[in-house]
Amino acid sequence: MSILFNLISDAITSRFKGYKSLNRITQRSNQKPAFAFNANDTNLNRVLNVGGNSKLIELPDFYQNWDHILLDIDPKGKPDIVCDARELTSLPPLQFDAIYCSHNLEHYYKHDVAKVLAGFLHVLKSDGFVHIRVPDIGELMRIVVQRNMDIDAFLYESPAGPITVHDVIYGYGVEVERSGNDFYAHKTGFTQRSLNSTLNKYGFPHVYSNCGNLEIQAFAFINKPNEFTSRLLNLPDS
Numbered sequence: 015m016s017i018l019f020n021l022i023s024d025a026i027t028s029r030f031k032g033y034k035s036l037n038r039i040t041q042r043s044n045q046k047p048a049f050a051f052n053a054n055d056t057n058l059n060r061v062l063n064v065g066g067n068s069k070l071i072e073l074p075d076f077y078q079n080w081d082h083i084l085l086d087i088d089p090k091g092k093p094d095i096v097c098d099a100r101e102l103t104s105l106p107p108l109q110f111d112a113i114y115c116s117h118n119l120e121h122y123y124k125h126d127v128a129k130v131l132a133g134f135l136h137v138l139k140s141d142g143f144v145h146i147r148v149p150d151i152g153e154l155m156r157i158v159v160q161r162n163m164d165i166d167a168f169l170y171e172s173p174a175g176p177i178t179v180h181d182v183i184y185g186y187g188v189e190v191e192r193s194g195n196d197f198y199a200h201k202t203g204f205t206q207r208s209l210n211s212t213l214n215k216y217g218f219p220h221v222y223s224n225c226g227n228l229e230i231q232a233f234a235f236i237n238k239p240n241e242f243t244s245r246l247l248n249l250p251d252s
Contacts, residue, residue, distance in 0.1 A: 058079065058080055059080045059081065059111040059112070060080065060081040060083060060109065060111050060112075061073070061077050061080045061081070061083065061110065061111065061112040061113070061114050062083050062085055062109075062110040062112070063082060063084045063085065063114045063116075064085050064086075064099050064102075064113060064114065064115040064118055064134075065085070065086055065087075065099055065115065065116075065121070066084050066085075066086060066091075066093075066114070066116065066118075067086060067088070067091045068084075068091040068092070069082060069084050069091075069092075074114075074145075076246050076247065077112070077114070080111075080112070083095065083110070085097055085099070085102075087099070087197075099118065099122070099130050099133060100122065100129040100130055100133065101129075101133070102132075102133020102134065102136055102137055103132060103133050103136045105133075105136070105137050106137070107136050107137060108138070108139050108140070109137050109139075110137050110138055110139060110142060111141075111142045111143075112142055112143050112144070112145060113134050113137070113138055113143075113144045113145065114145045115130075115134075115144065115146045115147070116145075116146075116147040117147055117149070119146060119148050119202075120148050120149060120200045120202055120203055120204065121185070121197060121198070121199070121200060121201060122201055122202065123201045123202060124201075124202040126201075127202060127212060127216075128216055131212070131213070131216040131218075132216065132217070135216075135217045135218075135236065138236065140236055140237055141240055141243070142235075142236075143233050143234060143235050143239065143243060143247070144213075144218065144232075144233070144234040144235075145232075145233055146209070146213075146230075146231070146232045146234065147229055147230070147231050147232075148203075148204050148209060148229070148230050149182050149200070149203065149204075149228060149229060149230075150204075150205070150206065150228050150229055150230045151182075151183065151203040151205055152205030152206060152207070152225075153225060153228055154179065154182050154228060158179055163179055164179070165178075165179050165180050165183070166178050166179070166180055167179055169181070169182065174186075174188070175188065182228065183200065183203065184199055184200050185198055185199040185200040186198070204230060205230075206223055206224075206225050206230050209223065209230055209232055210223055213232065217236065218234035218235060218236060219235070219237075220234070220235040220237070220238055220239065221233070221235070222234075222247075222249050222250070233247055233249065
């Protein structure tokens with residue numbers, strides 16, 4: 015997960031209105047996935063947090079009382095599953111009611127996004143959903159043009175320090191330099207339209223998305239969401 019996730023306002027973390035509904039639409043590792051959970055040991059809804067870094071980073075409120083399974087390629091954050099998100103098809107299928115992927119998808123090259131989404135399809139239950147959050151490059155471009163900003167121009171102040179246009183596009187430069195790991199760099203980007211169409215293309219016909227605070231949030235479904243999920247996420251009537 016990018017440190018930019020912690021620097022962007024959490025104003026849209028909770029349920030929000032005005033979704034756009036569409037119809038029809040970690041470095042590669044030789045390490046085998048390490049499991050620290052039993053798929054049959056709980057009756058709770060189960061959410062797979064892909065690339066979430068640490069369970070100390072809270073999930074949105076509607077995941078309260080869910081079984082939180084953390085997957086990350088980096089074992090330092092003590093994930094339940096150590097795995098490259100491009101290799102999710104190596105996991106048992108149909109295990110999760112939701113997949114939460116916050117500020118992680120942009121860290122893969124465009125051609126690898128298809129592999130990540132194929133893995134989501136593999137591990138997600140048929141009535142489950144994928145919850146994705148990524149930087150909003152469309153909004154960033156509008157701001158840059160309107161303000162006549164340069165790529166290295168200051169964009170906003172964060173608790174970690176100043177954030178530039180370059181940081182939002184390519185990843186937080188301070189973190190990339192400090193870690194020495196280019197996986198923290200952004201390798202692709204999305205507008206609301208491109209994220210929706212990508213999800214459609216790779217197996218999620220029903221997508222609800224919205225934007226705010228330089229962030230796109232999308233809920234994607236294999237099948238039309240059921241009544242429970244629609245209420246949980248405050249989705250509009252389709």
